[in-house]
Amino acid sequence: MLALLAETPALPLDEAGKYVAGAYVVFVVLLVVYVAIMAAKLARIERELRDLAGFAESHADGEKAALNE
Amino acid sequence: MYGKGLKPLSIATVAMLAVSLSLVFFYAPLDADQGFIQKIFYVHVPLATVALLGFIVGGVFAIAHLRTGNRRWDAYSYVSIHISVIFGVAVLITGAIWAKASWGHWWVWNEPTLVSFLIVFLLYCTYYPFRYAIEDRERQARYASVFAVTAGAFVPLNFLAVRMAQSLVHPRVFATSNGGLPGSMMLTFLCCFAAVALLWVTLVKFELAAKSASGQIKRLRRALDAPGSGANSRIAPEVS
Numbered sequence: 001m002l003a004l005l006a007e008t009p010a011l012p013l014d015e016a017g018k019y020v021a022g023a024y025v026v027f028v029v030l031l032v033v034y035v036a037i038m039a040a041k042l043a044r045i046e047r048e049l050r051d052l053a054g055f056a057e058s059h060a061d062g063e064k065a066a067l068n069e
Numbered sequence: 070m071y072g073k074g075l076k077p078l079s080i081a082t083v084a085m086l087a088v089s090l091s092l093v094f095f096y097a098p099l100d101a102d103q104g105f106i107q108k109i110f111y112v113h114v115p116l117a118t119v120a121l122l123g124f125i126v127g128g129v130f131a132i133a134h135l136r137t138g139n140r141r142w143d144a145y146s147y148v149s150i151h152i153s154v155i156f157g158v159a160v161l162i163t164g165a166i167w168a169k170a171s172w173g174h175w176w177v178w179n180e181p182t183l184v185s186f187l188i189v190f191l192l193y194c195t196y197y198p199f200r201y202a203i204e205d206r207e208r209q210a211r212y213a214s215v216f217a218v219t220a221g222a223f224v225p226l227n228f229l230a231v232r233m234a235q236s237l238v239h240p241r242v243f244a245t246s247n248g249g250l251p252g253s254m255m256l257t258f259l260c261c262f263a264a265v266a267l268l269w270v271t272l273v274k275f276e277l278a279a280k281s282a283s284g285q286i287k288r289l290r291r292a293l294d295a296p297g298s299g300a301n302s303r304i305a306p307e308v309s
Contacts, residue, residue: 016105019170023109023163024090027116030159034272041279048286055293 071278075271082271085264089257097257106170111257113163115265116156117186121224123153123269124193128221131214143210146217148276150196152269157190181234185227192220 093111100107127149134142164183165175177183199216203209250258 016170019166020105020108023112023166026162026166027112027159030155031268034155038275038279041283045279045282045286048290052286052289052293059293 071274071281075274075278078267078271078274082264082267085260085267089261089264092257092260097254098251100254103171106167109163109167109170111261112265113160113167114258115262116163117160118262119265119269120153120156120160121189121228122266123149123156124189124224125221127153128218128224131217131221134210134214135218140210143214144277144280145273146214147200148273148280150193150217152272152276154190154193154196155272156265156269157186157193160186161190181231185231189220189224189227192223196220 089111093108097108097111099105127146130142130146130149134140134146164186168177168183169175196213196216200209200213203212249255
């Protein structure tokens, strides 16, 4: 890896470097924020699904008990 | 249903983004005029192009919704516009950074390219309050589709008007005269464009999959909570 980096041309990270880095960081940060929001949504969906599964199971148990009686 | 093919699409997007970034920093030559700052162009221009195309695609989906009345097209239109607005935020920020580095100002108000994009962006920002101000779901979808069609038609007109206008300082990347991009820069740009377009498609599919899952859960919840409606017995086998 170090040898590969040594072979690559040096990037002129002087004055312009911080602006270029800034632009690409903005792009990456927006992506990461989006992924984080999607992860939160997924967690909520999973939680709701678990609640529903619990509700359906208790409902089914109740019906079975009523039938046995 | 919406999640179908999402895994290979995500892998292709990540691979394409990695290839594109490698080309940007290790293959594309430095611009003779702008130097290293020009590297911003490889993220800024594809984002802007894909965002504008996304707005048009949202309009096309809205036409399909108005023609068929199928709510699925309305969801496609909404998500297309939503992801394009997010890309629009990235365009404005990366553009401002480039402007500061190149012109010494974050924003130039008398430049038609910048102002026209801001107008399009702000127009689409009004889509959300406009949509959610209407309570009735059917009317909401219909009015939002009319908005998406009208605004979608405005995007290419706006683009053409800006192309025909005399640019003050903003560079014309695909100039019709005096050459355009050299081959290596064009290849890098096309890879970046493909990567950003793939990213847009992937995010749209992610958003649709999440919305579909939420919708199904809501349906399930309504069906299970319905007292003595008979819906319980119809839905229960699916849950189990």
